[in-house]
Amino acid sequence: MNDITVILAxxxxxxxxxxxxxxxxxxxxxxxxxxTSPGQAVREAKSICxxxxxxxxxxxxxxxxxxxxxxxxxxxxxxxxxxxFNGKDRIYILSxxxxxxxxxxxxxxxxxTGFVEKPLTIGMxxxxxx
Amino acid sequence: MQRIFILFFFxxxxxxxxxxxxxVDRKGTLQADYxxxxxDSLFYYTSRPGLSSGNHVVWIRILVDNPNDRSQFKxxxxxxxxxxxxxxYYYEDTVLKHDQYGFGYKQKSKxxxxxxxxxxxxxxxxxxxEVFVRMEPRYISVYxxxxxxxxxxxxxxxxxxxxxxxxxxxxxxxxxxxxxxxxIFPERKLFxxxxxxxxxxxFTSTGMTGYYRPxxxxxxxxxxxxxxxxxxxxxCLYLLRPYFKLRxxxxxxxxxxxxxxxxxxxSLLPQLFFFSYQTDFFVKHFVFIPCMIIFTGLTxxxxxxxxxxxxxxxxxxxxxxxTSVTLNIAFLGYIRLGYWVQYYQFxxxxxxxxxxxxxxxQSRDKQVxxxxxxxxxxxxxxxxxxxxxxxxxxxDLPTNKLWVSDEMYSIYGVEKKNPPDxxxxxxxxxxxDKERIIKVWSALADKVQDPRMEYRVRHTDGSIRxxxxxxxxxxxxxxxxxxxxxxxQDITERVLAEEEKSAISSELIQRNQVLExxxxxxxxxxxxxLANILGLCDMIERKMKDGKxxxxxxKMLTDSSRRLDSILRDLNTLxxxxxxxxxxxxxxxxxxxxxxxxxxxxxxxxxxxxxxxxDFNGTGLVHLVKPYMDNIFQxxxxxxxxxxxxxxxxxxxxxxxxxxxxxxxxxxDNGLGIDLDANRSKLFGLYxxxxxxxxxxxxxxxxxxxxxxxxxxxxxxxxSDLNAGTTFVINIPx
Numbered sequence: 001m002n003d004i005t006v007i008l009a010x011x012x013x014x015x016x017x018x019x020x021x022x023x024x025x026x027x028x029x030x031x032x033x034x035x036t037s038p039g040q041a042v043r044e045a046k047s048i049c050x051x052x053x054x055x056x057x058x059x060x061x062x063x064x065x066x067x068x069x070x071x072x073x074x075x076x077x078x079x080x081x082x083x084x085f086n087g088k089d090r091i092y093i094l095s096x097x098x099x100x101x102x103x104x105x106x107x108x109x110x111x112x113t114g115f116v117e118k119p120l121t122i123g124m125x126x127x128x129x130x
Numbered sequence: 131m132q133r134i135f136i137l138f139f140f141x142x143x144x145x146x147x148x149x150x151x152x153x154v155d156r157k158g159t160l161q162a163d164y165x166x167x168x169x170d171s172l173f174y175y176t177s178r179p180g181l182s183s184g185n186h187v188v189w190i191r192i193l194v195d196n197p198n199d200r201s202q203f204k205x206x207x208x209x210x211x212x213x214x215x216x217x218x219y220y221y222e223d224t225v226l227k228h229d230q231y232g233f234g235y236k237q238k239s240k241x242x243x244x245x246x247x248x249x250x251x252x253x254x255x256x257x258x259x260e261v262f263v264r265m266e267p268r269y270i271s272v273y274x275x276x277x278x279x280x281x282x283x284x285x286x287x288x289x290x291x292x293x294x295x296x297x298x299x300x301x302x303x304x305x306x307x308x309x310x311x312x313x314i315f316p317e318r319k320l321f322x323x324x325x326x327x328x329x330x331x332x333f334t335s336t337g338m339t340g341y342y343r344p345x346x347x348x349x350x351x352x353x354x355x356x357x358x359x360x361x362x363x364x365x366c367l368y369l370l371r372p373y374f375k376l377r378x379x380x381x382x383x384x385x386x387x388x389x390x391x392x393x394x395x396x397s398l399l400p401q402l403f404f405f406s407y408q409t410d411f412f413v414k415h416f417v418f419i420p421c422m423i424i425f426t427g428l429t430x431x432x433x434x435x436x437x438x439x440x441x442x443x444x445x446x447x448x449x450x451x452x453t454s455v456t457l458n459i460a461f462l463g464y465i466r467l468g469y470w471v472q473y474y475q476f477x478x479x480x481x482x483x484x485x486x487x488x489x490x491x492q493s494r495d496k497q498v499x500x501x502x503x504x505x506x507x508x509x510x511x512x513x514x515x516x517x518x519x520x521x522x523x524x525x526d527l528p529t530n531k532l533w534v535s536d537e538m539y540s541i542y543g544v545e546k547k548n549p550p551d552x553x554x555x556x557x558x559x560x561x562x563d564k565e566r567i568i569k570v571w572s573a574l575a576d577k578v579q580d581p582r583m584e585y586r587v588r589h590t591d592g593s594i595r596x597x598x599x600x601x602x603x604x605x606x607x608x609x610x611x612x613x614x615x616x617x618x619q620d621i622t623e624r625v626l627a628e629e630e631k632s633a634i635s636s637e638l639i640q641r642n643q644v645l646e647x648x649x650x651x652x653x654x655x656x657x658x659x660l661a662n663i664l665g666l667c668d669m670i671e672r673k674m675k676d677g678k679x680x681x682x683x684x685k686m687l688t689d690s691s692r693r694l695d696s697i698l699r700d701l702n703t704l705x706x707x708x709x710x711x712x713x714x715x716x717x718x719x720x721x722x723x724x725x726x727x728x729x730x731x732x733x734x735x736x737x738x739x740x741x742x743x744x745d746f747n748g749t750g751l752v753h754l755v756k757p758y759m760d761n762i763f764q765x766x767x768x769x770x771x772x773x774x775x776x777x778x779x780x781x782x783x784x785x786x787x788x789x790x791x792x793x794x795x796x797x798x799d800n801g802l803g804i805d806l807d808a809n810r811s812k813l814f815g816l817y818x819x820x821x822x823x824x825x826x827x828x829x830x831x832x833x834x835x836x837x838x839x840x841x842x843x844x845x846x847x848x849x850s851d852l853n854a855g856t857t858f859v860i861n862i863p864x
Contacts, residue, residue, distance in 0.1 A: 012658060012662065014662045014666070014686045014689065014690055015658075015661070015662055015665070017682075017683075017686065018662065018665040018666060018669060019665075021669055022665075022669075063654070064654045064655075064658075068808065095654070096653075096654060096655075096657040096658040096660070096661040097653050097654050097657065098653050098657055099649075099650060099653040099654070102653075117661075118657075118658070118661030118662070118664075118665065119661045119662065119664050119665025119666075119668065120665065121665070121668055122672075
């Protein structure tokens with residue numbers, strides 16, 4: 001698990017705190033990065049990727065964010081060289097939405113691995129890691 | 131009108147015949163009822179009709195050069211022996227002698243001159259011939275002529291020329307009228323009857339008077355005339371019968387006319403088959419006496435019927451019968467024939483007048499029926515057109531003559547006028563459509579043009595009607611446009627219903643969008659703090675198990691619960707807001723509103739070192755919804771303060787001005803600004819946030835402002851530059 005870097009993008013700080021706490025059960029604290037701004041999250045991910053290209057990235061992205069939406073962030077990540085979302089890297093949409101439309105959009109997005117309903121729990125993390 | 135013409139010509143013809151009779155009779159050389167005809171060296175004496183009653187004696191005195199030489203009287207002879215005896219007196223040596231030259235005696239010693247054809251006086255020498263007729267007790271000098279040369283008789287030649295001239299002249303005039311009549315008179319049968327009438331009058335008047343007798347040497351002219359007159363009268367009646375169509379109004383009239391015709395034919399038979407006087411006399415008495423009684427009775431019966439046309443029909447019937455009867459009586463010698471000719475012609479005129487009266491009444495009846503039918507169908511068309519709101523029109527293209535139905539006037543709101551004026555209709559067309567209509571109308575016959583269009587008309591009261599029009603062009607065999615026929619329909623109701631429908635559906639679409647936004651925001655935003663609460667509870671449970679519980683998650687739990695509560699309150703506001711469909715506008719002083727807003731945010735503003743100014747001097751009192759305006763001002767100010775640039779004191783200015791019934795409000799700040807390229811579409815959406823510094827905002831403010839502005843039928847727009855400031859502009863009609 002040491003090669004995994006987890007990046008959280010959510011404008012809700014409480015949720016970030018919760019998610020970091022849950023993910024911290026599986027991943028070393030130094031490898032978890034939480035951002036309230038999606039732009040910042042993309043920039044950081046880029047720089048980490050540039051430093052350590054072999055790292056496996058797991059993104060948890062919220063949909064509804066003020067700066068730009070989660071979908072926009074997914075598109076920005078896709079266009080970055082160095083990420084391989086069909087291979088080593090993963091994107092999960094982490095949303096409070098119970099709207100089926102959002103789930104459908106997530107499934108249709110090729111680079112998105114899955115849709116995770118908030119709150120993220122230990123049980124869910126175990127399922128994802130399998 | 132035509133019928134009046136024809137009636138006039140019948141009258142003229144009849145009167146002419148009578149005038150001719152009177153004219154020749156009275157103004158001629160011969161003063162009395164006698165005609166002496168002369169041919170070669172012979173005199174012909176023909177009795178004129180009218181001389182039939184009373185005793186009379188024909189005197190002939192021939193004076194020769196030598197008054198003493200009376201021997202010439204010996205040459206007087208009657209070489210055409212006549213049936214009846216006549217007293218013949220002559221002078222011999224100044225002694226009046228009496229002789230009877232082959233004239234048969236008639237009972238009662240009457241001289242029946244009807245059948246005395248003629249007698250001849252052979253004058254061998256020069257001298258003077260005088261013919262006297264003694265109408266007792268007077269002698270009437272009939273004819274006096276000086277014989278200058280033996281056998282030379284000049285006078286009758288003059289007379290004959292005159293008579294022939296008059297005859298030909300009248301025939302020419304009447305034929306001219308006939309040709310003229312033929313042109314104006316479409317009814318052939320009536321025309322034929324007229325010609326028969328014409329010929330009859332000519333032949334009777336000339337033939338009877340004996341001035342011109344083309345067949346005098348072949349048949350008895352009087353008998354011929356009677357036959358001719360009867361046949362022509364019958365023909366007239368028979369030919370006119372279908373024309374008058376009497377059956378419709380008076381079934382018995384036709385039968386009676388048939389009887390008349392039958393009677394006439396019967397009375398004619400002896401004339402045709404028995405030329406001898408005795409048989410004629412017997413058959414005629416046998417026929418006409420009972421018939422006359424019967425027909426007189428029938429006439430009274432007819433008049434008593436009081437059916438439509440019964441009186442004119444009775445007149446025709448009676449006059450026809452009586453004329454025929456009189457004809458017979460006259461030839462039998464009971465009345466004076468001289469007056470009979472006039473009577474006969476006069477009665478023909480009366481018959482014709484009566485017949486025309488019938489024809490006139492019938493045609494008027496027909497017209498009334500036709501008019502009733504026409505007005506009924508017009509009524510039906512008018513009423514159905516009124517119900518369907520359809521007007522129809524027709525235009526003769528070569529002449530541009532227009533016809534329109536009544537409903538056209540009401541559809542266009544044009545006053546009725548005859549003939550209708552195209553421009554009056556075009557004037558009513560809505561100014562935006564007028565050019566189009568004029569273009570189409572001027573090229574109406576153009577085959578390429580689509581013969582359909584929709585347009586609007588404006589009535590005098592200002593109301594606008596929507597109209598759908600369609601037409602068709604008829605072409606003649608050469609391909610030229612002949613006429614245009616079309617309809618217009620008032621489709622205002624339909625158009626308004628469609629407009630209303632589309633307004634409703636657009637409102638429904640809008641509402642649906644609002645609902646979608648709402649449901650989306652509920653799923654995201656409402657659940658967001660709830661998810662946090664769930665996660666925090668899970669965490670607290672874990673931490674409690676491990677015995678490492680700290681206050682952080684508990685605080686967060688409180689925050690999340692508060693946030694959930696705040697969102698629920700917002701939702702409640704929104705839900706209640708949507709219920710308020712009717713908003714009350716009150717007069718507002720906008721600087722008052724600004725001042726109240728300032729009071730609320732004064733503390734915060736002063737804390738930030740900000741500056742808030744407003745200028746509503748140009749607006750005065752405006753009618754607006756107070757709670758909405760409060761909310762808009764408060765939100766605008768709070769946003770401007772919230773999104774001020776760090777380290778730069780906010781400068782906020784609210785202003786307003788009136789411009790052509792629009793209130794324009796401006797809310798300007800020098801804050802963070804908004805990236806409009808990325809966010810314009812979601813700026814006024816529900817729970818939309820676009821500022822990274824968003825933790826404080828809940829995405830409700832601008833959404834609510836937009837709803838309130840739209841509720842007041844206004845619009846909101848935004849101008850902004852990142853890190854320079856934002857200006858919201860609201861336009862509201864007042």
